[in-house]
Amino acid sequence: MSATGTAHAAAHRSGGGGASGGPRHLAGTGALLRLALRRDRVMLPVWVLVLGTLVVSGNGSIAALYPTAADRAVLAASMTANSSLRALYGPVFGDSVGALVAWRFGVFAAVLAAVMSLIVVVRHTREEEETGRQEMLSAAVVGRRAPLTAALLTALVANTALALIITAGLAGRGAAGALALGLAVGLTGMVFATAAAVAAQLTESARLAKGLTAAVLGAAFTLRAAGDAGDAAGGSLLTWLSPVGWAENLRAFAGDRWWVLLLPVAAVLLQGLAAYELASRRDVGMSFLPARPGPAEGRLATAGALAWRLQRGGLAGWTAGFLVAGAVFGGMVEGAADLVGQNAQAREIFQRMGGAQALSDAFLSALLGLFGMVASLYAVGSVLRLHGEETSQRAEPLLAAPVGRLRWAAGHLVIAFAGSVLLLLAAGTGMYLSYGRDPGGVLAAAAVQLPAVWLLGAVAVLLHGAVPKAAVAAWAVAGLAVAVGWIGPALDLPQAVLNLSPFGHLPKLPGAAMEWPPVLVLTAGAALLVAAGLAGLRRRDLVTA
Template sequence: MSATVTTAAAPPTTAGGPRHLAGTGALLRLALRRDRVMLPVWVLVLGMVVVSGAGSIDALYPTAADRAQVATSMTANSSLRSLYGPVYGDSVGALVAWRFGVFASVLAAVMSLVIVVRHTREEEETGRQEMLSAAMVGRRAPLTAALLAALVANTALALVITAGLAGQGAGGALALGLAIGLTGMVFATMAAIVAQLTESARLAKGLTAGVLGAAFVLRAAGDAGDAEGGSLLTWLSPVGWAENVRAFAGDRWWVLLLSAAAVLVQGFVAYELTGRRDVGMSFLPARPGPAEGRLASAGALAWRLQRGGLAGWTAGFLVAGLVFGGMVEGAADLVGDNEQARQIFERMGGAQAISDTFLAALLGLFGMVASLYAVGSVLRLHGEETSQRAEPLLASPVGRLRWAAGHLVIAFAGPVLLMLTAGTGMYLSYGRDFGGVMGAAAVQLPGVWLLGALAVLLHGAFPKAAVAAWGVAGLAVAIGWIGPALDLPQAVLNLSPFGHLPKLPGADMAWQPVLVLAAGAAVLVAAGLAGLRRRDLVAS
């Protein structure tokens, strides 16, 4: 459906502000209450990952000479520049900004677009916004509340980073915090625009995430070709703006004005658009479906709903595999004679030759990320149920297990495609040991399946706690990503299923943990499906 100009009367002006913003405070409190778990987790985990980087870098490179040497070698490697950006200084703070700045900016953008779409288009899609709008709620109040919620989250994130890194230099810490927070707000306002254009929350998230991916690729391409960060491609990307603030290495405050200007312009456009359409409408008309249905089964419907997401993940894994594979040859030069760096890679990838250790560590990271896909794909069942789209389907001769099976096949087969795609990309750019690389990719699957199976159990038996699967998967990723760098005890590293898998290639294949994890996944799936058969459907 296309947008239509509204003729509904706006609520009268209240003491709380202009009539088109009436009710903003109440909606903001509602949004923060609904996100009272998600937002603190996002902010604290992301902020502490950045802050903890100072300690790990200081332990790895304790002297100025060590840091200068690693900065030179990292800047000379085009693959590393494309991944993290150039190194602009050799202080601990500058290396933290180099190592974590780009990825923290990307994750802040993801957090922000999820917040805004959740409290705008998703509310309209479920019909809740229409009920709220029947009260004393201004036309632009929902959008304002959503953007304010994103602003609260990004401000808190900037404060955590600033406070945590202040010991490395207050000015640099503030510059890095603002750069990351403003990048989040750039994509928050971008999501606000996209939410007006589409009538699907899923499509709004996908399109905004696609723009974010394109921004990352632009920055990567620009940095790969220019070690000084002056490439036009880098400056075309909001992620590149955050990098070019050069926190702890000159603090170019004026670059922050680019992000601030983008926030203001995009916010203005979003406000103009939201005032020109009715609730539930969109500016881009939805494509009409065929006159006769072409989906013959519940599995076909699940494939239709999830194929776009799987295609995007697969493309991302292929590109990442190509990039990471090109870094393997330079792994020995990257580590050099630094014993602490070698020990970190050994904790992640085993004590083999450094190239095999590096491959094992990278493919382990791919497995952790693939687990996020598995959890999200499983929880698509939860979304279909709470949005009440599953109820009419189950009222037909489609049983619950048959309905769930369509989504679960994709949730558990999808990671197989992702890992093999990543392995293929790494082999193409690495050029050696095809069997070893693909085996190392495949051996991560039992860990991925176990986390996906936990999501099945939570959705089937404890549906109100289903979203906790994200927390478990996030904890596994955090342990595997920063645990080795922080030299956490092995008992803590073993809390992640990936800590039990053999470190291929190079190490001996150990079948026992692989089979135990696979069997555990099967048991959890069976228990989850048994719970799904017995319980009532969840209301939104």
């Protein structure tokens, strides 16, 4: 049965296809929720536990670095006075340990919760339709709204667990403030979960749905950064236009403005209603923004050309984003270095992230390390496009032609690994344009992130090739590496923990001496993992669902 016919049949069994309807529209939601939680039984606990633990660990770290009220007051005043650091972390609204934890980790925890949520919702909505699994499920007694409801409930379970971990872990600093921070992070995740639900109705591919939601998240972070850079009180209109800014302006441990929670709650409700309305007006597998048909006569002579056609739009968007972000953050280097130089504890944090060289170099190195971590997410997503092509059964007819599996995979892998080079060079170029010093050193510092990026991309190749059912776990591996590398230095975690991230082994350029052994070891490790993954791909059967 076709997708359209199946959808109409399912709608008929569940009480009609309109936006209105009774509980029959939700028939099967519980079973689909259990299925989603079972499928994500590894990925979601890793995301939630790692992110929650890292935020909670900031409690002890901040208390150890700033043991007295006077130390904390000096830090709060100095950080709030600098527009560059306000753009990066937001203004400091209080000088208690809890308020400093919320300042240092609140924005980034909210962003990572949003990333987790958009991945989960798209995975259990548009990706299910793209692979054909939803059509089979709809042939059973499954209500029209059940798949979307189950996906949103899965995101709600994850964000609730994350909020509870943060609340319980920081309750010793004040139960109200801990609850405020937990709700700020969890509700930000739900805002982008419902945004992803809307995107999944509008687009025809899971990749595009993730890309659109990620672009909204990037715009929200940029609005918040621009607003905070211009207003130390957090009252800028730009900040209030951003869901990430709402999390910040809840002011956990610094007054706890509970009324701000009405904004994310309203956004969740409105976006959720929009997603349900859109879902009721389309057939399974269809979308409101269908992909444009190609030319009547094919122009793609090779599998690599097809891979380029499929991924060029995403690569262009990522490259433009890295170039702009590099220019924005490059302009912060001098101001941040001048300020941090007046604070011994803050200087230690940046030197753990960027090395013991001059502060401007350490800050630049730390920023480029962050770009490397984000680039690793691009690499993983680009590699997993292979998995999407295979599970959606688009790879099978291609491989039925005289196209070998290695040739098919090579096109996507070249874009993934070479594309990450382009992204980091774009970030380095943007930084040089705004920083204006030593272009060779800045570009070298950007390029030295590549072995760690490639290693995480290679993990995705290995999982897809050898254990395709666990391919999605590559996101959890990348998320763990990013979380440890991003937040770990500020928590003063032991070196053994920091070494869990490949970024912890890289030389701290610019300023520090180049160390070739870790670069070569990481590169060789990436090559071996890619080879093992491709060997597994050659031997196994194709995944069809």
